[in-house]
Amino acid sequence: xxxxxxxxxxxxxxxxxxxxxxxxxxxxxxxxxxxxxxxxxxxxxxxxxxxxxxxxxxxxxxxxxxxxxxxxxxxxxxxxxxxxxxxxxxxxxxxxxxxxxxxxxxxxxxxxxxxxxxxxxxxxxxxxxxxxxxxxxxxxxxxxxxxxxxxxxxxxxxxxxxxxxxxxxxxxxxxxxxxxxxxxxxxxxxxxxxxxxxxxxxxxxxxxxxxxxxxxxxxxxxxxxxxxxxxxxxxxxxxxxxxxxxxxxxxxxxxxxxxxxxxxxxxxxxxxxxxxxxxxxxxxxxxxxxxxxxxxxxxxxxxxxxxxxxxxxxxxxxxxxxxxxxxxxxxxxxxxxxxxxxxxxxxxxxxxxxxxxxxxxxxxxxxxxxxxxxxxxxxxxxxxxxxxxxxxxxxxxxxxxxxxxxxxxxxxxxxxxxxxxxxxxxxxxxxxxxxxxxxxxxxxxxxxxxxxxxxxxxxxxxxxxxxxxxxxxxxxxxxxxxxxxxxx
Amino acid sequence: xxxxxxxxxxxxxxxxxxxxxxxxxxxxxxxxxxxxxxxxxxxxxxxxxxxxxxxxxxxxxxxxxxxxxxxxxxxxxxxxxxxxxxxxxxxxxxxxxxxxxxxxxxxxxxxxxxxxxxxxxxxxxxxxxxxxxxxxxxxxxxxxxxxxxxxxxxxxxxxxxxxxxxxxxxxxxxxxxxxxxxxxxxxxxxxxxxxxxxxxxxxxxxxxxxxxxxxxxxxxxxxxxxxxxxxxxxxxxxxxxxxxxxxxxxxxxxxxxxxxxxxxxxxxxxxxxxxxxxxxxxxxxxxxxxxxxxxxxxxxxxxxxxxxxxxxxxxxxxxxxxxxxxxxxxxxxxxxxxxxxxxxxxxxxxxxxxxxxxxxxxxxxxxxxxxxxxxxxxxxxxxxxxxxxxxxxxxxxxxxxxxxxxxxxxxxxxxxxxxxxxxxxxxxxxxxxxxxxxxxxxxxxxxxxxxxxxxxxxxxxxxxxxxxxxxxxxxxxxxxxxxxxx
Numbered sequence: 010x011x012x013x014x015x016x017x018x019x020x021x022x023x024x025x026x027x028x029x030x031x032x033x034x035x036x037x038x039x040x041x042x043x044x045x046x047x048x049x050x051x052x053x054x055x056x057x058x059x060x061x062x063x064x065x066x067x068x069x070x071x072x073x074x075x076x077x078x079x080x081x082x083x084x085x086x087x088x089x090x091x092x093x094x095x096x097x098x099x100x101x102x103x104x105x106x107x108x109x110x111x112x113x114x115x116x117x118x119x120x121x122x123x124x125x126x127x128x129x130x131x132x133x134x135x136x137x138x139x140x141x142x143x144x145x146x147x148x149x150x151x152x153x154x155x156x157x158x159x160x161x162x163x164x165x166x167x168x169x170x171x172x173x174x175x176x177x178x179x180x181x182x183x184x185x186x187x188x189x190x191x192x193x194x195x196x197x198x199x200x201x202x203x204x205x206x207x208x209x210x211x212x213x214x215x216x217x218x219x220x221x222x223x224x225x226x227x228x229x230x231x232x233x234x235x236x237x238x239x240x241x242x243x244x245x246x247x248x249x250x251x252x253x254x255x256x257x258x259x260x261x262x263x264x265x266x267x268x269x270x271x272x273x274x275x276x277x278x279x280x281x282x283x284x285x286x287x288x289x290x291x292x293x294x295x296x297x298x299x300x301x302x303x304x305x306x307x308x309x310x311x312x313x314x315x316x317x318x319x320x321x322x323x324x325x326x327x328x329x330x331x332x333x334x335x336x337x338x339x340x341x342x343x344x345x346x347x348x349x350x351x352x353x354x355x356x357x358x359x360x361x362x363x364x365x366x367x368x369x370x371x372x373x374x375x376x377x378x379x380x381x382x383x384x385x386x387x388x389x390x391x392x393x394x395x396x397x398x399x400x401x402x403x404x405x406x407x408x409x410x411x412x413x414x415x416x417x418x419x420x421x422x423x424x425x426x427x428x429x430x431x432x433x434x435x436x437x438x439x440x441x442x443x444x445x446x447x448x449x450x451x452x453x454x455x456x457x458x459x460x461x462x463x464x465x466x467x468x469x470x471x472x473x474x475x476x477x478x479x480x481x482x483x484x485x486x487x488x489x490x491x492x493x494x495x496x497x
Numbered sequence: 498x499x500x501x502x503x504x505x506x507x508x509x510x511x512x513x514x515x516x517x518x519x520x521x522x523x524x525x526x527x528x529x530x531x532x533x534x535x536x537x538x539x540x541x542x543x544x545x546x547x548x549x550x551x552x553x554x555x556x557x558x559x560x561x562x563x564x565x566x567x568x569x570x571x572x573x574x575x576x577x578x579x580x581x582x583x584x585x586x587x588x589x590x591x592x593x594x595x596x597x598x599x600x601x602x603x604x605x606x607x608x609x610x611x612x613x614x615x616x617x618x619x620x621x622x623x624x625x626x627x628x629x630x631x632x633x634x635x636x637x638x639x640x641x642x643x644x645x646x647x648x649x650x651x652x653x654x655x656x657x658x659x660x661x662x663x664x665x666x667x668x669x670x671x672x673x674x675x676x677x678x679x680x681x682x683x684x685x686x687x688x689x690x691x692x693x694x695x696x697x698x699x700x701x702x703x704x705x706x707x708x709x710x711x712x713x714x715x716x717x718x719x720x721x722x723x724x725x726x727x728x729x730x731x732x733x734x735x736x737x738x739x740x741x742x743x744x745x746x747x748x749x750x751x752x753x754x755x756x757x758x759x760x761x762x763x764x765x766x767x768x769x770x771x772x773x774x775x776x777x778x779x780x781x782x783x784x785x786x787x788x789x790x791x792x793x794x795x796x797x798x799x800x801x802x803x804x805x806x807x808x809x810x811x812x813x814x815x816x817x818x819x820x821x822x823x824x825x826x827x828x829x830x831x832x833x834x835x836x837x838x839x840x841x842x843x844x845x846x847x848x849x850x851x852x853x854x855x856x857x858x859x860x861x862x863x864x865x866x867x868x869x870x871x872x873x874x875x876x877x878x879x880x881x882x883x884x885x886x887x888x889x890x891x892x893x894x895x896x897x898x899x900x901x902x903x904x905x906x907x908x909x910x911x912x913x914x915x916x917x918x919x920x921x922x923x924x925x926x927x928x929x930x931x932x933x934x935x936x937x938x939x940x941x942x943x944x945x946x947x948x949x950x951x952x953x954x955x956x957x958x959x960x961x962x963x964x965x966x967x968x969x970x971x972x973x974x975x976x977x978x979x980x981x982x983x
Binding site: 164 | 827829830877881884888893894899906907910911918922926929930933936937940941942972973974975
């Protein structure tokens with residue numbers, strides 16, 4: 010049995026145990042921390058031993074025609090994503106206090122779905138595992154979410170993601186059709202060959218790629234398919250928001266890097282596809298960025314900011330070179346950690362204060378210095394302050410986007426990159442404004458908060474430490490990522 | 498051993514049980530247990546039945562290929578499940594059959610437990626039927642039994658209404674079917690499908706009369722499988738009929754329609770068939786309309802049983818789509834086998850829903866979705882099973898239902914039929930909403946506390962098997978493929 014199978018099975022078994030009546034907090038914490046430890050060990054082992062290709066593989070055929078295997082395997086990218094998942098799962102589960110069992114079960118299932126998607130190497134299972142989160146998300150937002158219209162919001166995310174994944178399924182069936190070897194249709198990534206197009210099939214292949222882009226893009230809240238994301242994160246219970254915004258949303262990007270880009274090489278540089286993608290990601294950065302500035306509540310602002318930041322990651326992919334993809338992958342990790350930390354803090358504020366409206370908050374730093382410090386940390390990371398993880402990813406993305414400058418001259422991608430840079434300014438505007446308003450300035454009467462207990466500080470400290478470590482030493486992760494994508 | 502002996506055995510068993518019912522006073526549950534026992538024996542015996550073992554003289558009418566064996570297995574399993582559900586539902590039958598339900602606790606139960614056996618015989622013969630007469634006789638054997646079963650609760654207005662609707666429309670469809678068969682015989686001079694197929698491939702002259710015959714036959718079978726525009730009876734009949742019978746209609750009757758349709762359509766769409774393109778067009782249009790109607794009309798339903806009726810229509814649409822897409826070589830399946838596979842995935846998820854409905858109804862819980870609020874709290878096991886079954890019906894990956902849809906979507910992709918693929922996606926997206934609506938209700942906090950639904954040991958066993966089947970087929974689809982493709 011491959012250790013990766015254990016990582017995937019742990020949360021599923023823990024969810025089952027909790028459902029059957031095992032002590033919820035203890036069981037799920039043990040399972041998630043064991044998963045974290047295991048993925049850390051594997052990442053270190055991977056780097057010190059092989060350092061390239063798929064490791065820890067194991068495969069069981071589940072269908073002979075077309076060939077489908079339950080195949081696990083990990084390279085640097087998968088391990089990075091697994092680390093992200095187990096980190097955020099541990100933090101999210103740790104942060105659950107005095108809640109019903111369904112909180113633990115749903116979080117564990119979402120986590121299992123993400124881990125399964127990142128660690129399997131068969132398109133069928135990569136797709137299937139992602140869907141595991143659909144029902145837990147619906148139930149958690151509709152039944153335990155915040156806000157008056159949580160049911161409508163829950164339906165919105167379910168339908169959007171459901172339709173998105175069906176479109177994605179159609180695209181993936183196309184991938185299998187184009188890329189299978191002559192011996193027969195197969196879903197195993199290792200056996201699929203990059204498509205070589207001729208004039209006849211070129212249009213169809215481009216179209217297929219675009220379907221994949223829309224399918225995966227919907228899951229990542231690519232503009233204009235992003236309408237589900239912000240309200241859902243704002244309404245979701247804290248652990249679900251952390252897992253969804255931090256981990257699950259990255260699945261679409263992971264899928265693009267893992268499946269679409271390598272199997273349809275250079276298709277992303279087809280003019281109309283690249284231009285469409287650039288326009289859409291500019292929508293993420295500028296349009297959603299402006300929307301974020303105008304938010305009046307902390308949860309809605311964070312939710313929108315998370316949609317906005319997806320634009321940078323897409324920019325890294327649109328660049329069409331390894332540098333941009335490396336940056337995108339690093340930013341996926343960094344953004345996941347920072348947004349999870351922000352939602353964790355936001356959840357703490359909500360449960361203690363009962364409101365998140367900027368107009369009612371102020372001066373909280375006086376009594377809650379730790380909270381204030383951590384929030385500032387996460388906010389600065391999210392803006393992209395050097396020394397914190399996001400900066401390393403963003404700078405690589407921008408460099409990657411500009412790399413083609415010398416060959417092509419000034420083209421659309423460079424214009425878009427320059428415009429995107431203004432997004433960083435916008436991030437600074439809304440984040441700093443929120444930070445000032447909530448933690449400094451005049452204290453509002455009646456709203457009072459103290460620092461979290463030492464136990465509650467653990468997950469915050471964990472995530473903040475990761476941001477700092479990766480920010481100061483990005484090569485720790487970058488080596489892993491480069492071993493999968495290529496260094497150039 | 499020939500499968501025919503199994504059918505004779507089950508038919509005889511049904512008659513014996515009916516006689517026992519009439520002349521001996523035994524607890525009626527024993528009759529059900531005897532029937533289940535007989536079916537289990539037949540199911541085990543089925544594994545020892547050789548392919549192509551047909552008594553001499555019947556070769557032209559009766560075929561035992563792997564498809565037939567598979568459908569016979571489906572028929573046996575569904576009849577067993579129906580009888581278990583019927584045992585759970587017995588109090589309701591008694592209530593609506595007996596003049597004084599308090600005094601006669603088991604009125605009318607005997608026949609109710611014996612008749613499914615006769616339906617099962619019909620389904621099993623139909624799985625092997627390869628000439629028009631055998632098809633017609635076996636189809637009528639099941640349909641006539643269903644006329645009785647649907648209207649069984651004679652003191653329930655809705656059951657009677659369902660019975661009348663089913664009788665009239667069923668008779669009409671039979672008429673269309675016979676008329677079509679008569680045309681086909683008149684045109685080709687052949688009664689066996691092989692003979693007709695031979696004539697069609699060398700067809701000289703106008704294809705209009707052939708198409709007329711085919712259209713009539715498609716309409717006739719369209720009624721049985723609930724394809725648009727012959728689906729109008731479904732919601733009312735599903736809602737009014739006793740729940741075990743609805744379950745049987747939904748799985749057994751649909752399966753029987755599709756085995757016949759598979760054989761007929763395979764013949765019509767054969768490579769050199771003179772009317773292949775037109776037949777394909779007809780099927781695709783019916784399939785698209787059925788998927789859209791079933792899924793979109795289901796969105797507004799508030800009654801769970803009725804919702805399952807529309808869901809049954811929508812699944813018929815996917816099955817028809819699978820039949821129409823013939824370029825499935827790369828999937829290692831013929832279209833007929835994809836249909837059989839889909840039906841095998843459809844069986845466990847549908848029966849779980851009807852089992853919960855029947856048990857709930859017998860214990861005083863109405864069939865409205867609103868009455869299932871909080872089920873996951875009062876009966877966690879049932880809540881989980883129903884959630885799984887609904888997720889599977891919606892086609893969520895890692896469940897059986899996804900594998901069925903997967904093959905249908907894939908064969909439409911291989912066919913290059915992107916319009917149908919789009920329709921299938923729209924249908925599946927709508928499915929997410931109305932199935933998840935029930936899931937959400939199950940997990941909601943109820944306004945008033947519900948009584949827990951209790952299941953007998955037998956039903957619990959059935960439930961466990963069905964749940965396991967959904968997960969196993971979803972994760973290891975080769976389990977069914979190995980049964981299907983020998």
